Amino acid sequence: MPFSLLKYGLKNDYPFENDIDLPLPTELKKHYDVVIIGGGGHGVATAFYLAKYHGITNVAILEKGYLGGGNTARNTAVIRSNYLTSEGVRFYKESVDMFKGLSNEFDFNIMYSSRGQLTLAHTDATIRSFRQRAEVNTHFGGKTELIDPQQIKELVPTLNMNPADMPVLAGLWHMDGATARHDAVAWGYAKGATQRGVELHQLTEVTDVIIENGKAKGVKTNRGTVSCGCIIQAVAGHSSIVAAMAGIKMPITTYPLQAMVTQPVKPFLDPLVSSSALHCYVQQTGRGEIVFGGGSDPYPLYNTRSTLDLKESLLASAVEMFPFMANLKLMRQWSGITDMTSDYSPIMGLSPVENYYLDAGWGTWGFKSTPICGKSMAELVASGGKVPEIIAPFAMDRFDVFRQVNEMGATAASH
Amino acid sequence: MKIMNCPLNGPRNISEFVYGGEVKAMPNILTCTDREWADYVFYSENTIRVITEWWFHSPSGYWFIAERHTATDEIFKTYDPSELFNQRIDFEATSALEAEKPV
Numbered sequence: 001m002p003f004s005l006l007k008y009g010l011k012n013d014y015p016f017e018n019d020i021d022l023p024l025p026t027e028l029k030k031h032y033d034v035v036i037i038g039g040g041g042h043g044v045a046t047a048f049y050l051a052k053y054h055g056i057t058n059v060a061i062l063e064k065g066y067l068g069g070g071n072t073a074r075n076t077a078v079i080r081s082n083y084l085t086s087e088g089v090r091f092y093k094e095s096v097d098m099f100k101g102l103s104n105e106f107d108f109n110i111m112y113s114s115r116g117q118l119t120l121a122h123t124d125a126t127i128r129s130f131r132q133r134a135e136v137n138t139h140f141g142g143k144t145e146l147i148d149p150q151q152i153k154e155l156v157p158t159l160n161m162n163p164a165d166m167p168v169l170a171g172l173w174h175m176d177g178a179t180a181r182h183d184a185v186a187w188g189y190a191k192g193a194t195q196r197g198v199e200l201h202q203l204t205e206v207t208d209v210i211i212e213n214g215k216a217k218g219v220k221t222n223r224g225t226v227s228c229g230c231i232i233q234a235v236a237g238h239s240s241i242v243a244a245m246a247g248i249k250m251p252i253t254t255y256p257l258q259a260m261v262t263q264p265v266k267p268f269l270d271p272l273v274s275s276s277a278l279h280c281y282v283q284q285t286g287r288g289e290i291v292f293g294g295g296s297d298p299y300p301l302y303n304t305r306s307t308l309d310l311k312e313s314l315l316a317s318a319v320e321m322f323p324f325m326a327n328l329k330l331m332r333q334w335s336g337i338t339d340m341t342s343d344y345s346p347i348m349g350l351s352p353v354e355n356y357y358l359d360a361g362w363g364t365w366g367f368k369s370t371p372i373c374g375k376s377m378a379e380l381v382a383s384g385g386k387v388p389e390i391i392a393p394f395a396m397d398r399f400d401v402f403r404q405v406n407e408m409g410a411t412a413a414s415h
Numbered sequence: 416m417k418i419m420n421c422p423l424n425g426p427r428n429i430s431e432f433v434y435g436g437e438v439k440a441m442p443n444i445l446t447c448t449d450r451e452w453a454d455y456v457f458y459s460e461n462t463i464r465v466i467t468e469w470w471f472h473s474p475s476g477y478w479f480i481a482e483r484h485t486a487t488d489e490i491f492k493t494y495d496p497s498e499l500f501n502q503r504i505d506f507e508a509t510s511a512l513e514a515e516k517p518v
Contacts, residue, residue: 240459240460240461240462241461241462241463244460244462249454249458249459249460250458250461251453251457251458251459252459252461253459253461254461254485298433298434299434300434300461300485301485301486301488302463302485302486303486303487303488305488307417308416309416309417309429309430342457399453399457399458400449400450400453401449401453402449402453
C-alpha cells in the first residue's frame with residue numbers, strides 16, 4: 001500500500017482516469033430489441049436485470065434529461081415495506097431485501113443504512129390499523145411491531161410526546177426501514193447495465209410512439225427514429241403524457257410533492273420518524289441534515305415549484321415533533337412531480353398496446369420499489385409478456401373491474 | 416400566497432379552496448357499462464394545458480368552475496356553474512325499473 005501510493009504520487013496522471021463508470025455517448029442505432037423510455041432508477045434497473053438475468057443487451061434507455069435526474073433525485077430516500085395489503089407488503093418486502101445486497105452486486109456503495117422506521121399513532125383508530133399492518137408484515141417475513149410510548153421515548157429521546165396536543169399513543173416500529181443514497185442506486189444500476197452492453201442515451205427525448213396494427217414498433221426522438229421489439233415506459237411525473245403518445249389513457253392524476261432539508265446538526269435521530277396525524281416525516285441524513293416531507297400538494301399540477309403554504313404547514317408539524325428544530329435554518333427546498341393513482345398502488349404490466357409495457361403511477365412510492373420493479377419488469381419483457389405473479393395485482397385494468405389495491409392508509413404522508 | 420377569484424366572494428387565499436376534479440360528462444348511471452363508469456371515475460386525460468375544473472370555496476360552501484393551466488398554475492377564469500349547466504338533468508325513477516328488466 002505505501003509503495004503503490006508513492007508510485008501514484010510520482011506519476012503525472014490520475015490512476016483511475018480511464019476507469020470511467022459510464023461509456024461515452026454514441027449514435028442511436030436503427031433498431032433495438034428493447035427501448036426503455038426514462039433513465040431513472042426504474043428504467044436503468046430494468047435494463048440491468050434484462051442484461052444480467054436474461055442476457056438481453058440490445059437495449060436502449062432513452063432519457064430526456066440526465067441519468068436519475070427526475071424523481072430518482074427528488075425523493076426522500078425512504079426504504080420500507082410496512083404497507084397494509086398482502087399484495088403491497090409482499091412486493092415491497094422483496095424490494096427491501098434486494099436493497100440490502102445492492103452495494104455488493106454493483107461493487108458501488110449505495111450507502112444503504114438500516115435504521116428502522118417509526119410511525120406514530122395519535123388515535124385509537126390508527127393503532128388498530130397499525131396492528132393490522134404489523135400482522136401482515138410479520139406474515140410476509142418482515143420485522144414490524146407495535147410499541148408503546150415508553151419504547152418510543154427510548155428510541156427517539158428528542159421527540160415531543162404531545163405534538164400539537166395530540167399525545168403519541170403508540171408506534172409502528174418497522175425494523176427493516178432504511179435509507180440509501182438515491183442517486184447512487186441509479187448510478188450503480190446504470191454502470192452495471194452499460195458494462196453489459198446496454199446503451200444509455202441521455203438528452204434523448206421521445207417525441208412520439210410508433211404503433212402499427214395495435215403493436216408498438218418504435219419511437220421518434222429528437223435524435224431520430226428508432227425501431228424496436230418492445231417498449232417499456234418507465235417515466236415518473238409524466239406517465240399520462242408519455243402514455244398518451246401510445247394512445248393510452250391512464251387512471252392517474254399528477255400532483256407536486258414538496259420536501260426540504262435543514263443545515264447539518266450533530267447526530268440525534270437514528271430512525272426515520274413520521275406522524276400519521278401531522279402528515280409529516282422526518283429523518284436525519286448521514287451528513288447530519290434533517291430531511292422533511294409531507295403529503296402531496298392539494299391540487300394537481302405539472303410544476304416543481306415550492307409554495308409557502310405547504311412549507312409553513314410542514315415546518316409547523318416538524319417543529320411540533322422536534323421543538324428544538326425551530327432554531328435551525330433551511331438549506332434547500334424542492335419538489336417532484338408525482339403520478340398518483342386513486343388506490344396509492346403502482347400500475348405495472350401490460351397495456352392495451354401490444355409490446356408496450358407500463359411501469360407507471362409511482363406516486364410517492366417509487367424509489368423504495370426500484371430493485372423489485374426492475375427485476376419484475378425485466379422478467380415480464382424477457383418472457384414476452386407473461387406477467388410475473390408478484391406484479392399481477394398492479395395491472396392497469398384493476399380499475400375497470402373495481403379491484404383496487406388500497407394502500408392509501410399506509411402511504412399518505414408516511415413515505 | 417396564491418389568490419383565487421371566487422365568483423361569489425371575490426379574491427380569496429387559495430388555501431380556502433378545495434379542488435374538485437375535472438369537469439367531465441357523467442355517463443347515465445342506469446345504462447352505462449362498468450367500464451364506462453370506471454372510465455368516468457378513475458381515468459383522465461391528466462395533460463398539460465388549460466383545463467376546466469370544479470373548485471369549492473370551503474368557508475361559504477360554494478361550488479364553481481375554474482379554467483386553469485396545469486403547468487403554469489395560472490387561473491384564467493372562474494365562474495358560476497350555471498354558465499355551463501343551464502338545463503335540468505333528470506334521472507327518472509321509472510328508468511331504474513326499466514334498467515332492471517331483461518332486454
